[in-house]
Amino acid sequence: MKNSRLPALCLGLLFTWATPAFSAEQQDGSTRIVVEGSTLEDFFVAAMDYSPRLRIAEERWSIGTARKQQATGQLLPQLNANGTISDNTQELQNNTNQYRGERYSLQLTQVLFNWQAFSARSAAALLEDQAEAEYFAELAWLLTDVAEKYFEVLQADDAVTSIQTELNAVNNQLAQVQSLYNLQAAQITDLYAAQARQAAVQSEQLELESILALARERLRSITGVNVGELFRLDENVAVPPVTEAVTVWLDRARENNQQIIAREYAVEAAHKRVSQQRGTYMPRVSLIAQQQLSDLGYDNARLPSRTDTTYVGIDVSIPLFAGGANRASVSEASSMRNIAQNELRQVQLEIVERTRTAYLQVKSAELRIQAAERLAASTELSLTAMQRGFELGTVTSVDVLNALRDRFNAERDLHRARYELIKFNLLLKREAGTLSADDLMDVGSWLVPPEA
Numbered sequence: 001m002k003n004s005r006l007p008a009l010c011l012g013l014l015f016t017w018a019t020p021a022f023s024a025e026q027q028d029g030s031t032r033i034v035v036e037g038s039t040l041e042d043f044f045v046a047a048m049d050y051s052p053r054l055r056i057a058e059e060r061w062s063i064g065t066a067r068k069q070q071a072t073g074q075l076l077p078q079l080n081a082n083g084t085i086s087d088n089t090q091e092l093q094n095n096t097n098q099y100r101g102e103r104y105s106l107q108l109t110q111v112l113f114n115w116q117a118f119s120a121r122s123a124a125a126l127l128e129d130q131a132e133a134e135y136f137a138e139l140a141w142l143l144t145d146v147a148e149k150y151f152e153v154l155q156a157d158d159a160v161t162s163i164q165t166e167l168n169a170v171n172n173q174l175a176q177v178q179s180l181y182n183l184q185a186a187q188i189t190d191l192y193a194a195q196a197r198q199a200a201v202q203s204e205q206l207e208l209e210s211i212l213a214l215a216r217e218r219l220r221s222i223t224g225v226n227v228g229e230l231f232r233l234d235e236n237v238a239v240p241p242v243t244e245a246v247t248v249w250l251d252r253a254r255e256n257n258q259q260i261i262a263r264e265y266a267v268e269a270a271h272k273r274v275s276q277q278r279g280t281y282m283p284r285v286s287l288i289a290q291q292q293l294s295d296l297g298y299d300n301a302r303l304p305s306r307t308d309t310t311y312v313g314i315d316v317s318i319p320l321f322a323g324g325a326n327r328a329s330v331s332e333a334s335s336m337r338n339i340a341q342n343e344l345r346q347v348q349l350e351i352v353e354r355t356r357t358a359y360l361q362v363k364s365a366e367l368r369i370q371a372a373e374r375l376a377a378s379t380e381l382s383l384t385a386m387q388r389g390f391e392l393g394t395v396t397s398v399d400v401l402n403a404l405r406d407r408f409n410a411e412r413d414l415h416r417a418r419y420e421l422i423k424f425n426l427l428l429k430r431e432a433g434t435l436s437a438d439d440l441m442d443v444g445s446w447l448v449p450p451e452a
Helices: 003-016 040-050 052-073 115-182 188-223 246-256 258-281 325-392 397-432 437-445
Strands: 078-092 095-113 284-296 302-317
Touching: 040 052, 040 115, 040 188, 040 437, 052 115, 095 302, 115 188, 115 258, 115 397, 115 437, 188 397, 246 258, 246 325, 246 397, 258 325, 325 397, 397 437
Parallel strands: none
Antiparallel strands: 078 095, 095 284, 284 302
């Protein structure tokens, strides 16, 4: 086990979470009673129980363990017992003898040298480690995907709340314009502008409600649990900034990413397979110990008395010619090794690119939050000024409507930037192979119960 894999192994701590008081849907499509989930931990636990991809990875890990045990068993002592009872008829010089014969034996075989078996065992151990790394890679992908979809629901819900507040503000503004128009203190164009803005906000509200419904369905489909009233992101939470340089994160990804580690194990196993096939040219040496009890001899001829024979020997088998099959096997294994090396290279390039992208997204989100906070504050002041100016008659209702639009757009942009920063942080840690249970539980601690 490589030390670099220990951070990812900490994800196993997630299994210690208490089982929530709900049941996920059956994986075969049948239904059970499903209660709504609320916390991020609820959906984590449900997804680990529900995901077929994770179950497949787990079973592949189990297969790797079984294959290693099989390969190990070929190197351990082999004990075989044989028994034969036969009815024999012997004709000799016109004499016919009929008799029953018995032969019993117990044979112990121990491999002393078999390069193919040694290499097969080493390859099986490496393939087990590969399957283990792939399992934890799948687990990290699943949990970050659940977190991402959870925050997409929160973001969409905040957007719906924001647009509803904006619609109320636009309705109030429209009522003021309508009242002024009835008093002939406002122009018909001002009324039309307010009505158009109301229709635009209503249309946007429908679109955001549709986005929210789709986000809730995506979270349900990956966890098998209905989405209830979710815990909200605490407004006072400050996400720790990423201070290390991008090169530090790239080095971590090359060393700790579970997908890269899995491909490295695959390359090592491919080297062992080449060695295994080359072992067909080498001799095989085994120790054989046999105990035999028999009253039959050569050609099942009856012996005068029962014999008890003990045999201990060394069996040496040297391959001489196999019709070119051994050479072809070595060539095939070499090509498979080359494929594994290029697959490792491809995965390394993809992981490095994804890590660099995630790092840039995190830094960009940090800057966008700062800009969005300043923009939200300035649009709030601008809206207050426009409303005061409208009351004094120095600005038109169109100016107030534009200020309303800018203020709520800035609010939604700020919410989006905060959620994206959390998601990109998790993605960066996942690609770097440092994502742990503590990271996910920290994110869960940033959420607070919804208001009654």
